[in-house]
Amino acid sequence: MIDIQDLCKFYTVGDERVRALDHATMHIYPHEFVSIIGPSGSGKSTLMNIIGCLDVADAGSYLLDGIPIEDYTDNELARIRNEKIGFVFQSFNLIAKMSAEENVELPLIYRGVGKAERQRRVAEALERVGLTKRAKHQPTELSGGQQQRVAIARALVTKPSLILADEPTGNLDSKTSAEIMGMFHALHEQGNTIVLITHDNDVARQARRIIHIRDGKLSEVSL
Amino acid sequence: MMTLRMALRSIGANKMRALLTMLGIIIGVVALVVLVSLVNGATSSVTNAVSSLGTDMLTVTISDDKGLPMDLETLAKWRDELGAVGLTAPSTTASVTGKYGSDSDSFTVYGTSEAYDDIAGLKLCMGRFLNSADVDSHTRVCVLSYKAATELIGYTDCVGEQVSLNGMKFTVIGVLSDSESITTSMRSSGYTAYIPYTSLMRLSDSVTEAVTSFVVSAAEGRSVDEVELVLTEKLMERLEQDDDAFSVSSMNIMEDAMSSITSMLSILLGGIAGISLVVGGIGIMNIMLVTVTERTREIGIRKAIGATHGAILRQFLTEAVVLCMLGCAIGIFLSWTILRMAAVIASGLSMSFTLNGPVVGIAVGFCILIGVVFGLYPANKAAKMKPIDALHYGG
Numbered sequence: 329m330i331d332i333q334d335l336c337k338f339y340t341v342g343d344e345r346v347r348a349l350d351h352a353t354m355h356i357y358p359h360e361f362v363s364i365i366g367p368s369g370s371g372k373s374t375l376m377n378i379i380g381c382l383d384v385a386d387a388g389s390y391l392l393d394g395i396p397i398e399d400y401t402d403n404e405l406a407r408i409r410n411e412k413i414g415f416v417f418q419s420f421n422l423i424a425k426m427s428a429e430e431n432v433e434l435p436l437i438y439r440g441v442g443k444a445e446r447q448r449r450v451a452e453a454l455e456r457v458g459l460t461k462r463a464k465h466q467p468t469e470l471s472g473g474q475q476q477r478v479a480i481a482r483a484l485v486t487k488p489s490l491i492l493a494d495e496p497t498g499n500l501d502s503k504t505s506a507e508i509m510g511m512f513h514a515l516h517e518q519g520n521t522i523v524l525i526t527h528d529n530d531v532a533r534q535a536r537r538i539i540h541i542r543d544g545k546l547s548e549v550s551l
Numbered sequence: 552m553m554t555l556r557m558a559l560r561s562i563g564a565n566k567m568r569a570l571l572t573m574l575g576i577i578i579g580v581v582a583l584v585v586l587v588s589l590v591n592g593a594t595s596s597v598t599n600a601v602s603s604l605g606t607d608m609l610t611v612t613i614s615d616d617k618g619l620p621m622d623l624e625t626l627a628k629w630r631d632e633l634g635a636v637g638l639t640a641p642s643t644t645a646s647v648t649g650k651y652g653s654d655s656d657s658f659t660v661y662g663t664s665e666a667y668d669d670i671a672g673l674k675l676c677m678g679r680f681l682n683s684a685d686v687d688s689h690t691r692v693c694v695l696s697y698k699a700a701t702e703l704i705g706y707t708d709c710v711g712e713q714v715s716l717n718g719m720k721f722t723v724i725g726v727l728s729d730s731e732s733i734t735t736s737m738r739s740s741g742y743t744a745y746i747p748y749t750s751l752m753r754l755s756d757s758v759t760e761a762v763t764s765f766v767v768s769a770a771e772g773r774s775v776d777e778v779e780l781v782l783t784e785k786l787m788e789r790l791e792q793d794d795d796a797f798s799v800s801s802m803n804i805m806e807d808a809m810s811s812i813t814s815m816l817s818i819l820l821g822g823i824a825g826i827s828l829v830v831g832g833i834g835i836m837n838i839m840l841v842t843v844t845e846r847t848r849e850i851g852i853r854k855a856i857g858a859t860h861g862a863i864l865r866q867f868l869t870e871a872v873v874l875c876m877l878g879c880a881i882g883i884f885l886s887w888t889i890l891r892m893a894a895v896i897a898s899g900l901s902m903s904f905t906l907n908g909p910v911v912g913i914a915v916g917f918c919i920l921i922g923v924v925f926g927l928y929p930a931n932k933a934a935k936m937k938p939i940d941a942l943h944y945g946g
């Protein structure tokens with residue numbers, strides 16, 4: 329479902345040109361659980377942003393479900409993000425002034441889902457992450473692990489074909505990390521496609537397939 | 552609906568800032584609504600005073616009768632013939648010296664007939680006005696203005712007193728009431744007396760059978776403009792189609808001048824208030840720019856989960872408009888309070904200060920416009936952000 333061919337991304341800072349992605353090529357198939365691992369600054373987040381249609385590459389091709397991303401307008405990309413991709417970030421990225429429930433509801437509002445249906449799906453998503461009791465809480469009233477679970481619920485609620493997680497356990501202690509990872513396993517078993525980005529070997533090893541990234545170059549290591 | 556709730560929430564999250572931001576709009580709205588309402592209240596009471604004093608009166612002056620003098624009979628005939636005309640009365644003035652006892656002063660004397668008080672809207676406080684018998688038999692009777700009675704004679708209850716005008720004795724039969732002062736003082740600052748036209752002919756050599764000046768009122772339900780038209784036509788016919796030979800003037804001119812002054816005043820004040828509203832709008836724009844920058848990350852999150860350009864634009868535009876509308880509502884409420892207070896204070900002046908409906912409408916419309924105009928730039932700035940940059944803003 330993800331087809332990346334010779335993807336390049338450059339950043340120019342001052343006079344220096346940084347190659348964040350250097351002819352990256354990879355394929356991810358439906359229902360896979362893939363982890364991408366690499367040291368800091370290797371281009372992991374850059375790759376994830378491009379996969380997640382938040383950013384576009386400078387060269388190379390990216391087919392999402394067989395359709396080249398370059399052809400879309402910004403608004404069409406917004407729609408694709410809304411319908412096909414669920415994001416989980418390292419820093420949770422919940423909206424501070426809104427309750428857990430409202431954060432989860434937001435993608436459905438942008439999709440134009442009716443109120444009754446929204447409430448049903450929000451309740452369902454919160455139940456899947458075990459936070460039904462915390463539905464009315466604001467992010468500041470929740471622990472890091474709980475916040476990340478709200479973020480996962482928000483990613484799930486639209487039933488996306490791809491869940492993209494950028495170091496979802498990066499800000500959490502090992503026990504909470506294990507909980508969150510357990511959640512990803514459960515999601516995978518339920519048939520979701522998951523791409524998990526990490527610099528932690530233990531986390532990466534839990535995936536079925538590991539892709540290494542170093543200085544923007546990808547290399548696959550099969551187990 | 553959803554966007555509206557979101558906008559109210561984010562305004563509510565920062566009440567003090569919202570209030571300070573709205574201050575410009577509030578002041579602008581209060582200035583607009585209160586000033587225009589005050590001007591309207593004040594002028595409507597003055598206009599009422601003017602129009603109650605015979606604005607349906609037309610004054611005709613004939614400067615060249617082409618050998619066909621106008622006499623009292625013709626005047627009466629016109630009254631009966633012309634459907635639009637209500638009443639007619641001669642109205643010739645002369646300056647005379649009035650004497651009462653040992654006091655003397657200059658008088659403006661109107662030589663007229665019994666219909667004059669109705670046409671000019673004069674009201675009496677004592678006695679009666681002239682009647683047709685007075686005119687027919689050129690009796691030496693006069694009606695004095697309030698000022699003439701109180702100042703020359705010394706009291707208003709002076710019916711039956713004898714006043715000498717240019718040496719001729721006249722009996723006072725009536726005194727006008729004080730409220731006539733606006734029109735009379737506009738005509739002349741001195742003393743005024745009304746006597747039968749026929750008596751004036753005896754008093755002044757220059758006044759003859761030929762009436763050179765008369766007043767006309769509109770018939771019940773007819774407009775002054777209509778009468779003016781009919782009268783002009785009739786006079787043109789009579790005076791060999793020479794429109795320089797006569798003039799027809801109405802009190803409407805005064806009313807027109809008045810209303811043009813007020814509308815100019817309203818526009819001027821409205822303009823000043825409009826400027827302060829625009830300044831308020833700039834304040835809104837400023838705070839919206841701050842809000843957008845502060846919430847860059849939120850915008851990034853929203854975009855990441857699928858908010859389109861339009862959705863973000865709508866969100867911030869709604870916030871700006873809601874902010875303006877809240878300011879507007881507070882401003883209107885304050886204006887209402889201020890006007891109520893003004894009404895209480897000015898109750899003795901017989902002026903009515905009420906919230907002027909159209910101005911409130913204009914204020915509301917203007918506030919929406921300002922919200923949209925000054926909200927558009929910040930909202931567009933928010934909507935145009937690249938999701939990736941917004942998401943990583945400030946860490």
Ligand SMILES: Nc1ncnc2c1ncn2[C@@H]1O[C@H](COP(=O)(O)OP(=O)(O)OP(=O)(O)O)[C@@H](O)[C@H]1O
Nearest residue numbers: 339341346348367368369370371372373374375527
């Ligand atoms: N907006 C940017 N402007 C300039 N350079 C950037 C930008 N974003 C990333 N880079 C550079 O691109 C390279 C890859 O960055 P990236 O964020 O993808 O690394 P990462 O693997 O996610 O690192 P980490 O594990 O610390 O999150 C780095 O050298 C970084 O300095």
Ligand SMILES: [Mg+2]
Nearest residue numbers: 372373374494
């Ligand atoms: Mg990163």
